Amino acid sequence: MTALTEETAYDRVRLAQWQTGQARMPGLNRRTVLRLTAAGGLALAAAAAATPAASAASPIVKPLPPELFDVYGTNAEMRWEAMRGQGYLTPIDRFFVRDHTSTPVLDAAGWRLRLFGSGLRGGPVEFGYRELRALPSETITAFIECAGNGRSFFAAQQGQSVSGTAWKLGAVGVARWRGVRLATVLARAGLSRDAVDVLPEGLDPDYVTGGVNLGKVRRPLPVAKALEDVLLAYEMNGQPLPPDHGFPVRLVVPSWAGISSVKWLGRIEVSATPLVSPWSTQFYRLLGPDYPPEGTLVTEQVVKSAFELPWGATLPAGQRQVLRGRSWSGHGRIRRVEVSTDGVTWQPAKPIGPAPDRGWRQWEFPWRPRTAGPYTLRARATDITGASQPDVAPYNTQGYLFGAVVRHPVTVS
Numbered sequence: 001m002t003a004l005t006e007e008t009a010y011d012r013v014r015l016a017q018w019q020t021g022q023a024r025m026p027g028l029n030r031r032t033v034l035r036l037t038a039a040g041g042l043a044l045a046a047a048a049a050a051t052p053a054a055s056a057a058s059p060i061v062k063p064l065p066p067e068l069f070d071v072y073g074t075n076a077e078m079r080w081e082a083m084r085g086q087g088y089l090t091p092i093d094r095f096f097v098r099d100h101t102s103t104p105v106l107d108a109a110g111w112r113l114r115l116f117g118s119g120l121r122g123g124p125v126e127f128g129y130r131e132l133r134a135l136p137s138e139t140i141t142a143f144i145e146c147a148g149n150g151r152s153f154f155a156a157q158q159g160q161s162v163s164g165t166a167w168k169l170g171a172v173g174v175a176r177w178r179g180v181r182l183a184t185v186l187a188r189a190g191l192s193r194d195a196v197d198v199l200p201e202g203l204d205p206d207y208v209t210g211g212v213n214l215g216k217v218r219r220p221l222p223v224a225k226a227l228e229d230v231l232l233a234y235e236m237n238g239q240p241l242p243p244d245h246g247f248p249v250r251l252v253v254p255s256w257a258g259i260s261s262v263k264w265l266g267r268i269e270v271s272a273t274p275l276v277s278p279w280s281t282q283f284y285r286l287l288g289p290d291y292p293p294e295g296t297l298v299t300e301q302v303v304k305s306a307f308e309l310p311w312g313a314t315l316p317a318g319q320r321q322v323l324r325g326r327s328w329s330g331h332g333r334i335r336r337v338e339v340s341t342d343g344v345t346w347q348p349a350k351p352i353g354p355a356p357d358r359g360w361r362q363w364e365f366p367w368r369p370r371t372a373g374p375y376t377l378r379a380r381a382t383d384i385t386g387a388s389q390p391d392v393a394p395y396n397t398q399g400y401l402f403g404a405v406v407r408h409p410v411t412v413s
């Protein structure tokens with residue numbers, strides 16, 4: 001088995017193989033792909049960025065009350081003030097939703113997961129919902145975060161225009177996921193030593209953008225990551241997965257960009273030859289002047305922090321109050337958080353609650369603003385790898401991985 005654990009190497013190898021015709025893109029024929037390439041990835045990305053016109057029926061099933069969510073077409077982000085007073089986990093009623101098209105309402109009884117491909121020793125293997133639930137289960141606490149979370153701050157803080165949904169910081173949530181390890185299912189399906197990539201695919205409608213049908217939402221994972229810590233989840237916070245979050249079964253790929261955590265899982269191709277998809281060659285790549293011409297694949301999420309406060313909150317002058325927030329990183333747990341209320345001096349925030357590896361860290365910071373007026377709050381975290389939050393996030397055309405310190409405006413009166 002080729003163990004491409006090192007992500008940069010994995011990406012470099014796959015992209016070169018794709019360009020020289022050695023990697024396959026299942027679900028698209030070569031002509032469509034060439035047309036896409038000729039049209040240019042950027043045009044495609046810009047088309048994808050257009051927010052769909054509001055339609056009568058919501059593409060999202062669960063209620064999206066305005067005190068909990070900001071809605072952008074087929075996507076809804078959590079308002080951070082909705083986490084104030086909550087426990088460690090993000091309750092389902094406020095967990096963000098990112099749908100490429102719309103939430104399909106599926107029936108567990110008729111659901112099948114099909115594994116197939118040259119990376120299996122035998123023919124295709126299918127699992128039903130009950131069969132999957134009968135396999136040994138595992139529960140993990142992990143965040144899922146959209147790679148575009150924080151994207152609006154490229155424009156708001158850095159004056160840079162980027163394509164895609166203008167999320168603030170609410171395209172992230174932490175849940176307890178219960179399910180079966182992908183490693184277990186792959187072993188039962190007869191994983192071959194030659195397998196290099198798996199390609200999980202959703203059952204939601206085909207994704208059509210810029211007049212091109214890109215097929216089912218799907219993104220390849222190297223076998224090494226698939227075997228490491230990926231879960232086929234059927235429960236979220238102790239309940240069956242809700243429709244919007246992938247019922248009956250979704251992938252949870254801890255620490256990696258949300259796109260890897262394919263919802264409404266229907267098929268997984270297991271391949272002895274390299275695979276790519278538009279979600280690895282066009283979308284979720286860092287492109288721009290500071291990157292190599294072919295760009296860099298987005299995998300692990302970067303360090304971020306958010307205050308559990310409304311945007312533009314009003315806070316009382318002359319009173320001691322406790323600011324609260326959370327920080328997280330795809331590279332590992334958070335080691336330190338600092339807060340600044342004047343943009344000059346930084347003081348440590350006090351960590352509270354648990355600190356699981358793939359979740360977030362809650363913290364608090366007492367503050368007594370003496371004078372009325374506008375203030376800008378800043379929080380800056382550092383993870384165990386030493387990665388921290390810069391003042392400026394590296395620009396990329398599609399606005400992924402905004403990890404810079406966010407300037408949160410409040411008014412003291």
Ligand SMILES: Nc1nc2c(c(=O)[nH]1)N[C@H]1C(S)=C(S)[C@@H](COP(=O)(O)O)O[C@H]1N2
Binds near residue numbers: 263
């Ligand atoms: N099948 C399918 N899986 C999907 C998506 C999708 O549109 N279809 N969106 C992806 C993206 S971009 C993100 S960020 C996460 C969001 O998960 P959530 O909606 O449960 O918060 O799901 C991922 N899995």
Ligand SMILES: [Mo]
Binds near residue numbers: 146259
């Ligand atoms: Mo995403």
